[in-house]
Amino acid sequence: MTFDLIVFDWDGTLMDSEARIVNCLQAAFGDLGLPPPAREAARDVIGLGLDEALLRLHPGAEPQTLRDLVTGYRRYFLEIDPTPSVLFAGARETLNQLADAGYRLAVATGKGRVGLDKALSDTGLGALFHATRCADETFSKPNPQMLLELMDELGADASATLMIGDTEYDMQMAVNARTKALAVSYGVHPVERLLPHAPLDCIHDIAALPAWLTGYGMR
Numbered sequence: 001m002t003f004d005l006i007v008f009d010w011d012g013t014l015m016d017s018e019a020r021i022v023n024c025l026q027a028a029f030g031d032l033g034l035p036p037p038a039r040e041a042a043r044d045v046i047g048l049g050l051d052e053a054l055l056r057l058h059p060g061a062e063p064q065t066l067r068d069l070v071t072g073y074r075r076y077f078l079e080i081d082p083t084p085s086v087l088f089a090g091a092r093e094t095l096n097q098l099a100d101a102g103y104r105l106a107v108a109t110g111k112g113r114v115g116l117d118k119a120l121s122d123t124g125l126g127a128l129f130h131a132t133r134c135a136d137e138t139f140s141k142p143n144p145q146m147l148l149e150l151m152d153e154l155g156a157d158a159s160a161t162l163m164i165g166d167t168e169y170d171m172q173m174a175v176n177a178r179t180k181a182l183a184v185s186y187g188v189h190p191v192e193r194l195l196p197h198a199p200l201d202c203i204h205d206i207a208a209l210p211a212w213l214t215g216y217g218m219r
Helices: 018-031 039-044 050-057 063-080 091-100 113-123 145-154 168-177 191-197 206-217
Strands: 005-008 104-109 131-134 161-165 180-184
Touching: 005 145, 018 039, 018 050, 018 063, 039 050, 050 063, 063 113, 091 104, 091 206, 104 145, 113 131, 131 145, 145 161, 145 168, 161 168, 168 180, 168 191, 180 191, 180 206
Parallel strands: 005 104, 005 161, 104 131, 161 180
Antiparallel strands: none
């Protein structure tokens, strides 16, 4: 079996942004006089859309409180917090190698559009992706809508689409969209939370992806 479309999660799969996301979530809560979420709780919601993540951290939040948390988080993430967000080692080279090999590449992320566009601009990777979807444009993971929209836009079949991610939300989304999934072990959720969703495999380094794809295509 070979894949035509490879869809990547962003945070925790291509970019090491965990520390910055956690810092900004905690700061947004602190600004409103709310108890900041524990680091582990904040890590756990990475991958969800921002509204969904905040509601998990502050169940029953009033609409205005939720809006204030969203505004505060975005302000910290886009303008204030200095914590570096860098591509994982080998990510840039891997994406270029896959593009050169003829794979179509896409992104399905819990980030907002402004945040993803900034990340694509900062890294210079935007031209490599045929399409992208963000959580503020459609339903959050694990709803399959992001993948369904990407496949529809690019004319890809579910059987030839591979979702790659580091959280159970990515794995669940792939199951819900009836695509295949590949887990990565170096992101937010431990492997023990990924494997129950039956990914094809779990890789421990993004640079291992081209060789994995070659080997899988020969099965």
